[in-house]
Amino acid sequence: MIARPASSGHQLAFDELDLSLRNTTFVVVDLETTGGRPNEDAITEIGAVKIRGGEILGEMATLVDPGRTVPPYIVELTGITTAMLVGAPRIERVLPSFIEFARGSILVAHNARFDVGFLKTAAARMDVSWPPFQVLCTVKLARRVLTRDEAPSVKLSSLALLFGVGTRPTHRALDDARATVEVLHNLIERVGNQGVHSYPELVDYLPAVSAAHRAKRHLAHGLPHAPGVYLFRGPSDEVLYVGTSADLHRRVRNYFTGSETRGRMKEMVALATRVDHVECAHAIEAGVRELRLLVAHAPPYNRRSKFPKRGWWIALTAEAFPRLSVVRTPTAQSLGPFAGRTAAVEVAALVAETCRLRTCTRRIAASRRHDGCAVESVGGCAAAADGPQDAETYAPVAQKFRDLSDGISSSVIDELLARIDALAEVELFETAARLRDRTEALVTALRRMQRLGSLARIEQFVAARPAPAGGWEFVVVRYGRLASAGVARRGVPPMPVVAALVAAAETVSPDDTPLRGGSPEEIALVARWLESDGVRVVSATEGYCEPANGAGRYARWCRAVRDISRRERDN
Template sequence: MQLTFDELGTPLRDTTFVIVDLETTGAPPAPDGITEIGAVKVRGGEVLGEFATLVDPGSVIPPQIVALTGITTAMVRAAPRIQEVLPAFLEFAAGSVLVAHNAGFDVGFLRTACQGHGYAWPRPPVVCTLRLARRVLAGQETRGFRLATLARLFGAATMPTHRALDDARATVDVLHALLERVGSVGVHSLEELLDYLPEVTPAQRRKRGLAANLPERPGVYLFRGPGDEVLYVGTARNLRRRVRQYFTGSDTRGRIREMVGLAERVDSVECAHALEAQVRELRLLAAHRPAYNRRSKNPRKAWWVALTDEPFPRLSVVRQPRDGVLGPFTSQARAKVAADTLAGATGLRTCTQRIPATGADATPCVLAELGRCGAPCAGRQTVEQYAPAVRQIADLIVGTDNAALHAANRQVEQLATGQHFEQAARRRDELATLLRGVERAHRLAALAAVPELIGAAPDGAGGWEFAVIRYGRLASAGVARRGVAPMPVVDALVASAETVLPGPGPLRGAGAEETGLLLRWLIQPGVRLVRTEVPWAEPAHGAGGWRPWLERVATASTLEHVG
């Protein structure tokens, strides 16, 4: 299919590439997992600049990583943290094509660092020299595709040393050698290179016109099939550019290729900014359950921990929220761990017998009569004697007291003091699961309790992005560009906002995913509260005070896993 003039693209000789390499702590991508960044900016074969710095990850670098890279904890102690380095690196790489060997690894760490520290990931075009080499080189030319192997094959001026700048310099020479190879098969522009990397089917190329009339604005796109059914839903900062990527083969997943083959048209919903697009995506996924979205086949289910309604209540895991429940938990297993930990800390019974109250001093339980039950109520407790345990649970759920958490921690400390270290570690991790659930429950419930809250985030160009949030749901969204008075925009958004009536349960009827998305947006660095109808506050006796403890547990768990 012949390209139109607007699709001929940027010649490779005029394309600016930033070749980057990272050294990390070795863990999966995390906001503070980078220990060194090295990058080289090139265009037309000429080096335009270099960027290199050590980065303090704020944690101990594992011994095997020290042995591999030579970067020690002492070396990075005086280095800047990643949140200080990111602005400079993003400016250095702005407007360029990112290149890395095994780019998914390096880009994954950079993207996670941006997300974790409140920086917008610019979504640059990415070229992976590992994938390009596998596509270009015949099997008999090389025994492998490691960077060191390719550097030797192409006679690179710098050999890789597992230090970021040296490896980036070696990747520059590998990239140039590979670009010479693809030039012989007619790849002369950036767009042709991005098309060449994956295998692109003729059917995909023929459907590029489906993106032609989409706006270059943020929003949600919907691929529709032959029967007008919604096949796939996604979000984009630039709808036209994102949808066109589906027809260049940049996504190699088989189900996505199959989806593109079935698609007959692409609809779009323009949004004021990325937050609105993400919320609308959630709602459209719930409404259409598109066949090719994994989240439609495996929706994120919310689970809750609730006290049963009986004289001697126990904790059960339920699917439907109601007043007086704890959650949401992202899996049934986590909810079960939280319930068991709470029961063990407070002395609540765990048996599933239905036990009615039949007097002031007796519990008619067959298992108790036979001596086959060790539950607290089996010792012929009265309802009044059992009540303190129930009250501890109820107080923790609403955040008025966290004695149950301290009781659970004392059990961990007693096991550790008694040198039962494996049991102590297991109980510690179970308590951490409970604490994370309690913290999330209180934070989401606090936001869902506010009738109206207006937040504002800087748009990066001197303007503001606004969100009107009512009872944990997005009611309106808009922007005030640089030079536009913001408050009249806010007033207009409030006047036109969706009416939201509170529902039952701790989240007032809102969905846990949507409220969580709004919460994460609100607590980003730089986001401001314009106004709120009532104070937005978390419980004083919730899990907030346990965050340092959770950080220590996360560090300990990581070191145990590495060990």
């Protein structure tokens, strides 16, 4: 084995943002083997060259004892004989050294699938962990950069001849690796003339993209490497698309490269004339602002913006003899929201039946009795089963729904579970399964409303989470809505930052609906952030908790039902 030590210069990590190609460390590797099948053949030679900024930092080359004879056609091709490999180290000794040599670099090979395939197979046989190398194939890069007329073949020997490299390929590992280094430098020089100056840009460049599409990459210029929301605008300054990212510059730039494969997005980019942005303190603020912008603009290329105010609620009417009504706008006594009206109607029918609420739509004065309904064996009004009622007698029926919605009592759910068990006991399994699925839909919607409502009831809630780069991310939440957000960077005293955020927070005016007038999507986004790992409560005007007798008690049962339903559909 021969090796030349790497330079003592600092090697930048790949995950540093927008690492330029000049500052990127590559390890160009080439193998010789006993054949072309990684699972059956073995490595006979490894050659590798480490480079950065056009400078060779180190080299590694060694023969490898494959533990078998070398086929005659391989001897003729490479000149490596079985006798030459006697006494050479086995792959068990060589591979760990190569991995250490290449660690932290971009792995480059000519026809990388072949070379990397052999290396990964050898690592698997040895039970050695193969690092998550980024891999660049110079065959693919050459085919992307060079025209067929200029390079009918992209074999290493053909490219070496085309570029007039100093080291000619000889089918020996180190020579071929050195030749690949020169080919790589020539290819990088070509793409540099097309505005590709970093490794992420090089990866994005590999898929074919039209010149007009790529020409719009200037729209990403000036965007910060920071979290936020971006807005693509069209010829009339209309908002075409709204998105969010932890790195605005990188995300928007990707729309003008081959990494964007969605037809709708390519169409959107073709119409776009500029990109606006709103820089945010952290990801949760970006997510909330995105939701609000979707509602404000309903951009045509956002799928979820087609119905930004969708949602159906089951509301208890304000009458002497209340009933359930499916509405778009919630009232103080509501259950929801549901994504579709059909789902809301089915749950409303189940609740009305169980609570014995009337289902007729005629108005009944408080001075009259509810006695105009006949009991029917199928599909009748459940309230009629109790006979004639006045408003005072009927009041506990409506209260039963209120107690269910507010989490004061779960008697309705318990009654439904008992009915499911009773149906199963008499072997009416299909009827029991239908009731089970309807009950699960009720409990799931109720749990979501009570969980979000618990947050929406709190006047002010301040929370913190450790920031990825150190320091703290803060949110100020008022009645479930994000009122302020900020960051105390490493070394900055956090409490003065909190005080400033609270002072500058938006004023929120709640109403008496279950979510206090807030958007279910926004409150759900904030709730997920508050329930994520590492979040700490800084202050709160009251406790953040779900009702003790709410639907949360049945969360495990709902998960089991969903698993059973999924298996039933699969079978």
